[in-house]
Amino acid sequence: MPVSQRPGGRSTRVRAAVLTAARGLLADGYAELTVERIAQAAGVNKTSVYRRWTDLEGVLGDLLSEYASEVVPIPDTGDLGTDLEELALLVRVGMTGEPGELITALATSAPRNRRAAQIVRGFFAERFRLAEAVVDHAIARGELPQGTDAGAAIEIIGAPFFLRLLVVNEPIDEEFARRAAAATTAALHAGVFDPK
Template identity: 90%
Template sequence: MPAGQRPGGRSARVRAAVLTAARGLLADGYAELTVERIAQAAGVNKTSVYRRWTDLEGVLGDLLSEYASEVVPIPDTGDLGTDLEELALLVRRGMTGEPGELITALATSAPRNPRAAQVVRGFLAERFRLAEAVVDHAIARGELPQGTDARAAIEVLGAPLFLRLLVVDEPIDEEFARRTAAATTAALRAGVFEPR
């Protein structure tokens, strides 16, 4: 740690206050969210927010990175179908809470904001990478052949859930998540993701 820099300190307090304020204001919807409103709710000067995060997407990206740093319990029950179902339900829970709201907010601004697009891509890439372990475990157990494309299978599992979250704005209920997992399991067992 550089000399004179304290663990915590004012910088940590400002960060905590800004992220707490952003979280609270995001509950009212992304459309009305601004750096100025966040700064006011956090009790800090807006220049402090701009200096640290540059823009609104920077604040939301930092908030999303807090979720990315959380440990994700990757299912490993010994059965591919059960693992994929548990994974789909885990993703569903995340999408119906604050991470889903953040992803939606950032994805909405991504076409005109490269930073927002970068944050969303980074978050999803890490989540997909972690989730690939479900398929990798099935390969190691001999349930699936070597060379099965874990990334493609996880993308197929997640795509319908993200379609509902980001495009058609329909509920992601548990039954939908289970059906998505069952379809992905059937495709994996049918060899759809095996090397050609």
């Protein structure tokens, strides 16, 4: 009679311990984060970490994938300006918490690490695709013309957040998020993203 495997075996425990350790160490900053420090904090051998994740970016990518799997509440209040403002406030929460730390860490590695670049691109491609629904809903309501470029509009609302997070290191507060939304709303109503 075959022996059934216990759910939540060693592999699950190692993964949980490593991700918990990485999360805790990341709170102290990315600069000193290494696979060795994560393994030590997790109480596992570093070869276990390398075998499962290959490198530091693999561990961070696994953390980021947990955020990617969370349901994103896409605003649909019936008003484009309100929806974009709520969306911008959601982006702000993500950029100022642990996901922001992960994004910064992976984006910093992206120029020299193809895997980190793929993780960041994949994460944002999916998030941006979901957020396009805000513009699509406005088109369906007749608030914007058919063919409005939803993807470009969402890129424009997101760009200022990345500038502050990755380049100028300025605070991302609620007022900033509201201004980004207002600017994108004005551009959409001015026809900047209308079909050509």
